[in-house]
Amino acid sequence: MKKDYYEILGVSRDASSDEIKKKYRKLALKYHPDKNKSPEAEEKFKEISEAYAVLSDDEKRKLYDTYGHEGIDSRFSREDIFSGVNFGDIFSEGFGDFFDFIFGGGGVGRKGRRPRRGSDLRFDLKITLEEAFKGGEKLVSFSKLETCEVCGGTGAEKGLKKQCPKCRGSGNISFTRQTLFGVVSQYATCPSCKGSGEIITNPCKSCNGSGRVQVRRKLKVKIPAGIEDMARLRIEGEGEPGEAGAHHGDLYVVVHIKPHEFFRREGNDILCDIYITFSQAALGDEIEVPALDRKAKLKIHPSTQTHTVFKLKGEGMPYLNSSRRGNLYVRVIVKTPEKITHEMRAIFEKMAEQEKKVSEGLFEKIAKGVKGHSRIF
Structure with missing residues (x-):
């Protein structure tokens, strides 16, 4: 079972971005394998770096706070977790190729960015208390992006693309920098092709080069009997398509039970x-x-x-x-009757007389008891 990211960094759940950054820098300097040669240092460095990659990104942090590790693991690959994190902003002196330690020899930069899985979707479904009681199936209809059938998702006319001249098809550009440990080579995603290694010269007219089109989707969702308000139902693979054939995201149906007039x-x-x-x-x-x-x-x-x-x-x-x-x-x-008939009034008056006698008798008993046990203070 994965440890809590906040516990790994030793910060509170409401810690600011600056607090998270300072704590990570302190721990990274302590456990970076270039400085710490103990057997557990490399694993510890990977652990704190993953925690920082999630908590330093507003979108990933919100997902983690809401859904925990499931929200991160279901949406991001291990490489994608670190996408967009500027570790160079933390260490002005620099370390060796950061991804060498996270992913193993060679680094992810040399291999190009892996295609990202599709985004998850959310659909809010309102049901009655009776439907929550019985369970059953509900038909939901929603809009989503789907792979363009004309270009097969490539975004190019007739599905053809050309090799990116800037990165020569690698998807990355390399550069060297002087660090605390000497000159090291580092890699970054190619800005021209965004890591794909290919560029589109003639965009597909059907999807305008995006590789995706907006479609309307209908499907039946099974509602289990006894479902609670705000429960989430995960429909695997019904989210948006991934990049370059990567897995689709998932659809999360959030159930809202309408207020009942009686229960x-x-x-x-x-x-x-x-x-x-x-x-x-x-x-x-x-x-x-x-x-x-x-x-x-x-x-x-x-x-x-x-x-x-x-x-x-x-x-x-x-x-x-x-x-x-x-x-x-x-x-x-x-319930007190709103209208009283003559017969009802007679009955209530008789009841009132009986209740009065009971009350007077009780009062007399109390008074005698007080008199018999009186004392001067």
């Missing part, structure tokens, strides 16, 4: 309010309450107070990939 959800439990009458609260009753898939029986005990909560076991949301279900919690609210 509230807490984890796998469902909560609701039910109104009952004075007589039901006083005498008790058996009533039907709506659950998500049927009508459930609820026994109201005599002398039930308003806001009493009853539990109906196993009437809540299903657990993912399980036959278990949460509970339904019903809160009863005793």
